[in-house]
Amino acid sequence: MSTFILPVGPQHPALKEPTSFRFLVDGETVVDADLRLGYNHRGIEKGCEERTYIQDLYLLERVCGICSNVHMTVFAQGVEKLMGIEPPKRGLFIRCLMGELERVHSHLLWLGVAGHEVGFDTFFMYTWRDREIVEDILEMVSGNRVNYGMQTFGGVRRDLDEMQIRKVLDGIAALKARTPYYLNIGASEPTLVARIAGVGKLPKAKALELNAAGPTTRASGVDFDVRKDDPYAGFGEHIPFNIVTDEGGDVLARVVVRAKELMESYNICEYILKNLPSGEIRVKAPRKVPEGEVVSRAEAQRGECIHYIRSNGTDKPDRVKVRAPTLANWPATLYMLRGGYVADIPIVMAAIDPCLSCTDRMAIITDPKGNQKVWNWETLRQYGIDFYRKRGIKL
Amino acid sequence: MSLRLGAMLPEVLKHLFKKPATVQYPFEKIGVPKGFRGSPVMDPNLCIGCQLCVKDCPSEALEIHKESESTDEAGKVAKRFSMTFYLDRCSHCAQCAEICPKKAIHMNTEFEDAAFDRGALKIVYK
Amino acid sequence: MDILKIFLYLLVYPGLLFLFVYSTFVEWVDRKLYAKFQNRMGPMHTGSHGLLQPIADFVKLMAKEDIVPKEADKKLFNAVPILALTSVLTAGLLLPVWHFSDTFQSATSFQGDIIVIAYLLSLPSFAYFLAGWASASMYAAIGGVRVLTLLFAYEVPMFLAILSPAVMAGSWRMAEIAAYYQAHPWHLLINIFAFAVAVITLQAKLERVPFDIPHAETEVVGGAFTEYSGRKLAMFRLLADIQMVVGAGMIAALFMGGFPGGLIPGFIWFILKTLIVVFILAAMRAVTARLRIDQMISFSWKWLAPLALLQLVIVIFLKGYLQ
Numbered sequence: 001m002s003t004f005i006l007p008v009g010p011q012h013p014a015l016k017e018p019t020s021f022r023f024l025v026d027g028e029t030v031v032d033a034d035l036r037l038g039y040n041h042r043g044i045e046k047g048c049e050e051r052t053y054i055q056d057l058y059l060l061e062r063v064c065g066i067c068s069n070v071h072m073t074v075f076a077q078g079v080e081k082l083m084g085i086e087p088p089k090r091g092l093f094i095r096c097l098m099g100e101l102e103r104v105h106s107h108l109l110w111l112g113v114a115g116h117e118v119g120f121d122t123f124f125m126y127t128w129r130d131r132e133i134v135e136d137i138l139e140m141v142s143g144n145r146v147n148y149g150m151q152t153f154g155g156v157r158r159d160l161d162e163m164q165i166r167k168v169l170d171g172i173a174a175l176k177a178r179t180p181y182y183l184n185i186g187a188s189e190p191t192l193v194a195r196i197a198g199v200g201k202l203p204k205a206k207a208l209e210l211n212a213a214g215p216t217t218r219a220s221g222v223d224f225d226v227r228k229d230d231p232y233a234g235f236g237e238h239i240p241f242n243i244v245t246d247e248g249g250d251v252l253a254r255v256v257v258r259a260k261e262l263m264e265s266y267n268i269c270e271y272i273l274k275n276l277p278s279g280e281i282r283v284k285a286p287r288k289v290p291e292g293e294v295v296s297r298a299e300a301q302r303g304e305c306i307h308y309i310r311s312n313g314t315d316k317p318d319r320v321k322v323r324a325p326t327l328a329n330w331p332a333t334l335y336m337l338r339g340g341y342v343a344d345i346p347i348v349m350a351a352i353d354p355c356l357s358c359t360d361r362m363a364i365i366t367d368p369k370g371n372q373k374v375w376n377w378e379t380l381r382q383y384g385i386d387f388y389r390k391r392g393i394k395l
Numbered sequence: 396m397s398l399r400l401g402a403m404l405p406e407v408l409k410h411l412f413k414k415p416a417t418v419q420y421p422f423e424k425i426g427v428p429k430g431f432r433g434s435p436v437m438d439p440n441l442c443i444g445c446q447l448c449v450k451d452c453p454s455e456a457l458e459i460h461k462e463s464e465s466t467d468e469a470g471k472v473a474k475r476f477s478m479t480f481y482l483d484r485c486s487h488c489a490q491c492a493e494i495c496p497k498k499a500i501h502m503n504t505e506f507e508d509a510a511f512d513r514g515a516l517k518i519v520y521k
Numbered sequence: 522m523d524i525l526k527i528f529l530y531l532l533v534y535p536g537l538l539f540l541f542v543y544s545t546f547v548e549w550v551d552r553k554l555y556a557k558f559q560n561r562m563g564p565m566h567t568g569s570h571g572l573l574q575p576i577a578d579f580v581k582l583m584a585k586e587d588i589v590p591k592e593a594d595k596k597l598f599n600a601v602p603i604l605a606l607t608s609v610l611t612a613g614l615l616l617p618v619w620h621f622s623d624t625f626q627s628a629t630s631f632q633g634d635i636i637v638i639a640y641l642l643s644l645p646s647f648a649y650f651l652a653g654w655a656s657a658s659m660y661a662a663i664g665g666v667r668v669l670t671l672l673f674a675y676e677v678p679m680f681l682a683i684l685s686p687a688v689m690a691g692s693w694r695m696a697e698i699a700a701y702y703q704a705h706p707w708h709l710l711i712n713i714f715a716f717a718v719a720v721i722t723l724q725a726k727l728e729r730v731p732f733d734i735p736h737a738e739t740e741v742v743g744g745a746f747t748e749y750s751g752r753k754l755a756m757f758r759l760l761a762d763i764q765m766v767v768g769a770g771m772i773a774a775l776f777m778g779g780f781p782g783g784l785i786p787g788f789i790w791f792i793l794k795t796l797i798v799v800f801i802l803a804a805m806r807a808v809t810a811r812l813r814i815d816q817m818i819s820f821s822w823k824w825l826a827p828l829a830l831l832q833l834v835i836v837i838f839l840k841g842y843l844q
Binding site: 051052054055056057058059061062122123129132136139140142143144147149157158181184185188189190193 | 397398402407427428452486487
Binding site: 013115117120122123129341344346 | 561663741808813814
């Protein structure tokens with residue numbers, strides 16, 4: 001068979017969210033890869049401009065289901081800087097705790113999904129069973145399993161009492177006992193190692209050049225972590241932890257990095273709970289935010305999450321821009337996919353932990369002739385109305 | 396770490412004798428913890444009609460309407476308000492309960508909210 | 522009277538009805554075991570403890586709309602499931618479900634039936650390839666090509682593995698091989714390597730994890746079956762179950778001493794021994810990840826084929842020694 005184009009997506013069992021890949025395939029080898037994003041664009045950034053800051057907190061929380069807390073944290077941090085207020089210590093520690101608990105839940109989820117992509121469903125079921133422990137903890141602490149709604153301007157919204165702290169510590173201890181088993185299996189089950197070792201190699205130089213983020217780049221030996229390099233929330237108070245890196249650069253290294261990050265997160269959570277300072281959890285925040293612009297960032301589960309917020313003195317933001325870490329990882333993924341096998345496509349894509357809901361903002365597709373039209377709000381709206389009218393749907 | 400053939404086999408065989416981790420919902424249910432964020436419930440006796448909850452709701456799920464107004468002999472005006480709550484729009488963030496100055500709204504623990512008819516999801520607290 | 526007996530064998534036992542019912546039971550056992558290994562429950566509500574779930578799945582698929590793609594080769598597309606199903610059902614007739622004896626002849630048993638059953642069991646793989654080819658979809662084409670590549674990998678070790686007990690027993694007739702091992706039960710242990718190779722290659726033939734490369738869900742959507750729906754898909758799924766029963770029966774007859782004792786005890790032995798093989802297959806499915814096609818080929822030619830050859834050499838030596 002000569003080369004042909006294999007489409008993966010927008011609908012495909014390997015993808016959890018719609019993305020459009022076009023692979024140029026020669027037999028079983030991928031010769032070239034191309035990507036088109038934008039299928040999960042929901043207009044959240046525009047929606048932020050029409051809502052007050054308080055309402056935007058909850059809108060930005062719903063950018064992604066797995067990284068919801070991180071987006072809320074980054075936004076709250078940024079607006080706090082604009083307002084010029086500083087949350088109390090206990091609030092910062094609880095903010096940090098929520099971030100780490102979310103990291104635990106996300107990495108356990110990822111381990112299961114990676115297992116499923118290579119056909120190892122038993123691994124998937126076991127990791128997700130253990131993930132229920134952390135989900136129950138999150139439900140008890142925040143009131144919901146997803147979209148915790150804990151962060152607000154000036155601190156956190158809910159406090160932890162003694163009984164909750166004990167329950168969280170018990171859950172973390174149970175997880176601490178279970179997680180090394182998965183690291184063990186990841187390194188010693190022959191079929192699993194055969195699928196993930198040596199696959200999707202990203203050398204350190206390429207990782208730096210293509211600007212990869214998060215565990216993807218840490219698995220190639222780059223030790224960049226926003227928690228150490230630009231501390232935020234409770235990390236500014238010197239909560240001790242280690243950055244986890246690995247020199248392998250392949251999918252196995254990413255599994256190892258995430259499993260070890262799980263152990264680090266357990267240690268951070270235990271430190272926070274045992275050393276929780278007493279006091280208030282929040283300070284009062286004004287409704288109108290003074291004029292200014294701010295860039296705020298945090299270490300999401302997948303890398304560095306950046307928000308840019310510009311305010312104009314009213315109670316609605318002027319512009320909110322969200323850059324999620326997965327966007328930074330896509331060029332690196334295309335590099336990894338070229339030259340690999342068709343069978344490796346799902347696991348290499350899953351190895352960067354793609355979160356399309358986080359990534360997709362508006363996609364501009366340039367005309368090959370170079371005439372790039374910029375559309376404003378009215379043109380876009382009219383285009384939508386005409387599109388449906390042409391097909392006989394009255395609007 | 397060295398490769399072991401059938402590394403997961405002992406653990407997998409042990410599970411033949413363990414109780415399954417599945418809860419057979421809806422025949423068995425595990426409860427929700429205290430503090431679970433369900434839907435807002437309003438007490439009309441405490442509401443003062445400040446509309447802060449309406450302003451802060453991110454999903455436009457609340458409306459406050461004036462029900463009645465009465466003046467007693469001392470000249471004090473007592474107003475009564477009702478809340479129309481759209482359960483199909485609510486995002487269960489509890490911002491309304493947090494912002495209410497009179498603590499007239501608290502969150503219940505209901506989560507089985509599905510309905511076939513949108514009208515059934517419009518709840519009025521009078 | 523003979524004609525009636527033949528119809529009974531064809532339609533009831535060990536023919537159509539028995540294979541259909543027993544294969545759904547075996548699928549239930551496999552799903553329940555797989556679920557138990559993963560700490561969950563498996564089918565629970567259809568019938569008592571989900572026993573009717575495979576039949577319910579079959580009936581549901583039969584009732585769905587049957588779509589043939591516009592570009593597909595219609596005659597081939599429609600014919601392939603039926604061809605595959607008939608070959609597997611015919612293979613099922615050759616199993617020595619009651620012990621060879623002068624008074625109780627097996628349903629169909631003749632010299633060389635071990636080769637015929639292996640041949641009939643490999644026809645479905647060609648059918649899968651034709652299904653993928655006739656579907657005019659690139660996922661199906663890739664799936665079909667992978668089926669043939671997989672066939673290159675496991676077919677030779679499989680034939681070598683089932684050769685060893687035949688050489689030991691000195692016969693090409695499955696009923697006679699089973700009778701030999703009934704007479705000398707300790708000789709079963711000689712074939713231990715061939716048993717391992719046979720079970721692994723059976724897993725490959727059935728296209729289950731770790732060898733479900735041709736229809737790997739996350740890679741090629743449905744492989745050769747991507748465009749199939751409704752009745753034809755129901756036939757493919759049924760044929761996978763029946764293949765499991767027939768393959769397990771073949772392994773039980775060759776490596777576990779067959780099904781002696783006549784009609785009723787033979788039936789019970791058949792159920793028991795095939796369920797043991799199904800347990801091993803389900804455990805293999807639960808503890809491994811899916812291999813890549815090139816890894817499967819190198820594994821098969823580096824480990825399985827030499828192991829089967831070694832077994833053959835051992836058998837030849839021991840046969841000479843024990844003579």
